[in-house]
Amino acid sequence: MAGGQRQHVRVAVLGAGFGGIGAAIRLRQHGYDDFVVFDRADDVGGTWRDNTYPGCACDVPSHMYSLSFAPNPDWTRSFSGQPEIWAYLRGCVHRFGLTKHLRLGHEVTGAAWDTDGARWLIDTSGGPWSAGTLVVAAGPLSEPAVPDLPGLAGFAGEVFHSARWRHDLDLAGRRVAVIGTGASAIQFIPRIAPRVAALQVYQRTPPWVLPRADRRIREWERRLFRAVPGARRAARAGVYWGREVAATAFLRPAVMRAGQAVAGRHLRGAVADPNLRARLTPGYTMGCKRVLLSNDYYPALTRDNVELVTDRISEVRPAGIGTADGTFRPADTIILGTGFTATEPPLARLIRGADGRTLREAWGGSMRAYQGVTVTGFPNLALLLGPNTGLGHNSVVFMIECQLNHLLGLLRLTERAGAPVEPTPAAQDAFVAGVDRRMRKTVWTRGGCRSWYLDATGRNSTLWPGYTWSYWLRTRRFDPAAYRTIAPAGPGVPPAPSEGVA
Numbered sequence: 001m002a003g004g005q006r007q008h009v010r011v012a013v014l015g016a017g018f019g020g021i022g023a024a025i026r027l028r029q030h031g032y033d034d035f036v037v038f039d040r041a042d043d044v045g046g047t048w049r050d051n052t053y054p055g056c057a058c059d060v061p062s063h064m065y066s067l068s069f070a071p072n073p074d075w076t077r078s079f080s081g082q083p084e085i086w087a088y089l090r091g092c093v094h095r096f097g098l099t100k101h102l103r104l105g106h107e108v109t110g111a112a113w114d115t116d117g118a119r120w121l122i123d124t125s126g127g128p129w130s131a132g133t134l135v136v137a138a139g140p141l142s143e144p145a146v147p148d149l150p151g152l153a154g155f156a157g158e159v160f161h162s163a164r165w166r167h168d169l170d171l172a173g174r175r176v177a178v179i180g181t182g183a184s185a186i187q188f189i190p191r192i193a194p195r196v197a198a199l200q201v202y203q204r205t206p207p208w209v210l211p212r213a214d215r216r217i218r219e220w221e222r223r224l225f226r227a228v229p230g231a232r233r234a235a236r237a238g239v240y241w242g243r244e245v246a247a248t249a250f251l252r253p254a255v256m257r258a259g260q261a262v263a264g265r266h267l268r269g270a271v272a273d274p275n276l277r278a279r280l281t282p283g284y285t286m287g288c289k290r291v292l293l294s295n296d297y298y299p300a301l302t303r304d305n306v307e308l309v310t311d312r313i314s315e316v317r318p319a320g321i322g323t324a325d326g327t328f329r330p331a332d333t334i335i336l337g338t339g340f341t342a343t344e345p346p347l348a349r350l351i352r353g354a355d356g357r358t359l360r361e362a363w364g365g366s367m368r369a370y371q372g373v374t375v376t377g378f379p380n381l382a383l384l385l386g387p388n389t390g391l392g393h394n395s396v397v398f399m400i401e402c403q404l405n406h407l408l409g410l411l412r413l414t415e416r417a418g419a420p421v422e423p424t425p426a427a428q429d430a431f432v433a434g435v436d437r438r439m440r441k442t443v444w445t446r447g448g449c450r451s452w453y454l455d456a457t458g459r460n461s462t463l464w465p466g467y468t469w470s471y472w473l474r475t476r477r478f479d480p481a482a483y484r485t486i487a488p489a490g491p492g493v494p495p496a497p498s499e500g501v502a
Contacts, residue, residue: 005128011035011411012122012131014108014347017046019137019384019400021089022067024098026404029069032411036131037098038124040107044093047141048085053165053184054191056082059293062217063232064239064395070095073225073232079214079293112352113379118420118486120380132420133411136351137384140342140462145452147179147338151316157332162188163340169333173197177321177331179313181207183292185337189306190296199306200321200329202313205449206279208263208286212293243394247467250287250392253443260286270298279310287392288447342390342462343367343455353378354422354486367461368432370423370482371475373406379420379486382407388435389471390453390462392444398468402475409478419485427482439465 011027013020016039027035043049058065062075065085070092076084093099106126111134114121120134144161152159160166162184176196178185181203193199225232249255263286271277280298282289301308311323320330348359348367354377362377369375372389373382382403389399414421439445442465444453453462464471 006121006130007127008119008130008132009034009036010131011133011135012120012129013037013135013137014111015039015046015137015139015142015384016041016044016102016104017048017137017139017142018067018089018397019139019403020044020046020135021092021098022070022397022400022404023135023137023384023407024101025067025070025092025096026408028096028098030408035101036103036129037101038103038106038108038122040105040125042105043090044102044104045086045089046139048082048089050142051082051163051165051184052167053162053188055187056184057187057214058085059183060243060395060397061239063236064243065397067092067397068236068401071229071232073229074222076217076222077214078217079212108347108350110350110352112356113354113381115354115486118379133380133382133414134351135382135384135407136347136386138345138347140345140385140390141340143341143346144336145339145341146336149179149313149316151318152334154318155316155334156318157334159334159336161336161338171196171333174333175320175331176200176333176335177202177329178335178337180204180337180339182337182339183290184339186292186294186297188335188337190294190300193300193303193306197305199303200309200331201301201306202309202321203279204310204312205284205289206282207289207292208260208282209266209292209294209297210259210263211266212295214295240394240398244467244469247393250443251441251466253285253287253446256286256443259291267298271302273302276301276308279308282449284449285443285447287443288449289451289453290392339452342452351378351381353381366455366457366459368428370428370431371403371406372464373403373475374410374423374428374483376423376425376428379422380410380414381422382410387461388432389464391468392453392463394468399464399471402468402472406475406478410483413478413480413483417485419487421483421485423482424484427479435465439463441465 013023016037020037024037058080061078062080066072072088106124108124110123112121119130119132122129144163158169171192172195174196175198177200179202249259267277267280311325313321314324315322320328322328351359367387369383369387372386375381384400384403385396439460444460444463453460455461
C-alpha cells in the first residue's frame with residue numbers, strides 16, 4: 001500500500017478469534033471473497049491465543065465450543081484446553097483457505113463512516129483501508145482489566161495479568177500474590193501453588209464452584225465421530241440441550257437451589273476447615289456471578305503454603321500488600337486475575353458513526369444494539385458478541401453463528417437496496433426494551449451480587465436473558481423492515497434516512 005493509498009474491500013472484519021474466523025468461513029461459503037480480517041497480533045486465535053496461563057481451558061464441552069460448519073471429530077477431552085482450542089482455530093484457517101484474507105500485525109487505530117463515499121475508512125498500523133461493511137469481532141474478553149490499586153505502580157517486584165502470562169518468569173520459590181478469584185484464577189492457582197514458596201489469594205467475593213466433569217475422549221469415540229458424522233452431531237445436540245435445560249435456573253432463580261446444593265457438597269467435600277469453608281461460601285444466589293467449574297481449586301487453598309485473604313486491599317507497597325485490617329504480607333510477584341473490560345470494549349472508542357460520535361459516546365455508558373448486532377447511527381456495521389448476546393450457561397459460539405446469519409442478511413439487504421442501511425431507532429429501542437424487561441426476572445438481576453455483567457449504569461448489557469434457541473428464532477430470518485437506508489449526502493448535508501427497506 002505505497003504512499004498511504006487506501007485499499008478497498010467489500011467487508012472488513014476486526015479480530016481473528018472465533019468471531020472473525022467464523023465470519024471469514026461463512027463469507028467464503030456464501031460467495032463473498034472480497035474481504036480482509038485484521039488482527040493486531042501476529043497469529044489468529046483471539047482469546048485462545050492470548051490466554052496461555054497454566055491450566056487454561058474452556059468451561060463449555062468441546063463439541064459445543066466449536067463451529068457447527070467447521071466440525072472437529074478429534075477433540076481429545078470433553079473440556080478442551082487452550083492449546084487444543086487454539087490449534088483448532090489455526091486449523092480452520094488452513095482448512096478453509098483463509099490465509100490470503102488475513103492481515104495480521106494490523107492494529108486498528110480508528111474507523112469512521114464516510115457518508116459521501118458510503119464506506120468505512122479504517123486506519124491500521126499496516127496502512128489505511130476502506131470497506132463497504134465493517135464487522136467488529138474483537139470479542140468481549142480481549143482487553144485485560146487492571147484494578148486501580150493504590151501503590152501498584154510502585155511495586156518493586158513483577159506484576160502481570162493472567163492474560164499476559166510471563167512464561168519467562170520462573171515462579172519456583174517466589175512469594176506470589178494473586179488478586180482475583182474468577183474463571184482464570186481458579187484454573188492457574190492449582191497449577192502454581194505446588195511450585196511457589198508462598199501464595200496469597202486475595203478474594204473480594206467467593207465464587208460458586210461446581211465439579212468439573214472432564215474426561216479423556218477415547219480413541220474409539222473419535223473414530224466413531226470421524227466415520228459417522230451423525231454421532232458427532234448427536235453428541236453436540238446432547239450437550240446443547242443439557243445446557244439449555246440448565247438455563248432454566250438462571251432465568252428462574254428459585255430453581256437454582258438444586259445447583260447450590262451440589263456446589264455446597266463440593267465445597268464441604270474438599271475443605272474440612274469450617275473457618276475457611278465459611279469464607280469460601282457465597283452470600284448471593286448462584287449464577288448471579290459466573291458459575292465456575294473446578295476439581296482442584298478448593299484443595300489448592302488448603303495447602304500449607306497458601307493463604308486465602310478476604311480483607312480489602314488498602315495499598316500495594318514496594319515489597320508487598322497491605323490490607324484494611326492493618327496486616328502487611330510480603331510478596332515479590334503479583335498476578336492479576338481480574339478479568340476483562342467486557343462492558344467497555346476498547347474498539348468502541350475508535351469507531352465513529354455517521355454523526356461523528358464514537359460508539360462509546362453513542363452508548364453513553366451502556367451498550368445497546370438491535371439483535372445485539374447492529375447500531376442506529378452506524379451504517380453497515382455488525383458486531384459479533386455485541387451487547388446482550390453473551391451467555392451464562394451455553395456456548396457463545398452458537399450465538400456467534402446466529403449473528404453470522406444476521407450479517408449475511410445485512411449484506412444481502414445492502415446489495416438489494418443499493419445503499420447503506422442501519423436499524424431504525426424504533427427497532428433498536430424495542431429490542432433493548434424487551435431485553436431489559438426479561439432481564440428483570442433473572443438471577444443476574446435478582447441474585448444479590450455486583451458482577452462484571454453489569455456496566456457503569458448498573459444495567460446488564462452483556463448477557464442474553466433467555467434460552468439460546470429463542471435467540472436463534474429471532475435471527476433465523478432477517479427482517480428488512482427493521483432497517484432503513486441511508487441516502488448519500490452532498491458536502492455539508494446530513495445523511496437522509498429512509499425508513500424501511502422493501
